[in-house]
Amino acid sequence: MSTDRLSMTLQALADPTRRAILARLATGEATVNELAEPFDMSLPAVSRHLKVLERAGLVEQGRTAQFRPRKFRPEPLRDLAGWLENYRRFWDESFDRLDAYLKELQKGEKHGSDPKDR
């Protein structure tokens, strides 16, 4: 199996339960016990999924002794979004136009009314 960073992220996300755990953690920290309950999973099963998410850098363990709440880390998703941007032109017809438009706006701002940019 491949171990480059992006492949690990994609591999970790390629499971609906792990995506559900991530969605839960995105609303706030949770312990393994708190995660196991709504998903109706055994603690070892939750722990296994968390380990995959942790290796991918999507989840980190808190340092509070005993309970060690898990915390969502968005960085790997940001990198994945960056990779996807290479392909956006294939489905987003308005992307090129928006991109051109935003560049125009930036140009306007530089020559225009924002005193911070002078």
Added chain:
Amino acid sequence: MSTDRLSMTLQALADPTRRAILARLATGEATVNELAEPFDMSLPAVSRHLKVLERAGLVEQGRTAQFRPRKFRPEPLRDLAGWLENYRRFWDESFDRLDAYLKELQKGEKHGSDPKDR
């Protein structure tokens, strides 16, 4: 293994060679032979990767008899980008502001100078 659509997409992308094949096909159709050459891979190896990409809907087989060029299909990437949007606020500080700004622009256009919108 999970077989929901998004999981299949992520699974297919979780390999650097498959992502490289996809990047090549995004520049234009190619036959299995044409794909095998630059990647220095055997035809069966390329075929195996292509099968995973095809099952995920990221590649389709052309109907030209004999050569059957493979073609890139962007739809699964668009859906993945849609899923990622749920998390964009975690890394894109300017996202909320840009979103608000674009809504303002749209409002301006509606009340403004584009006759198509009236």
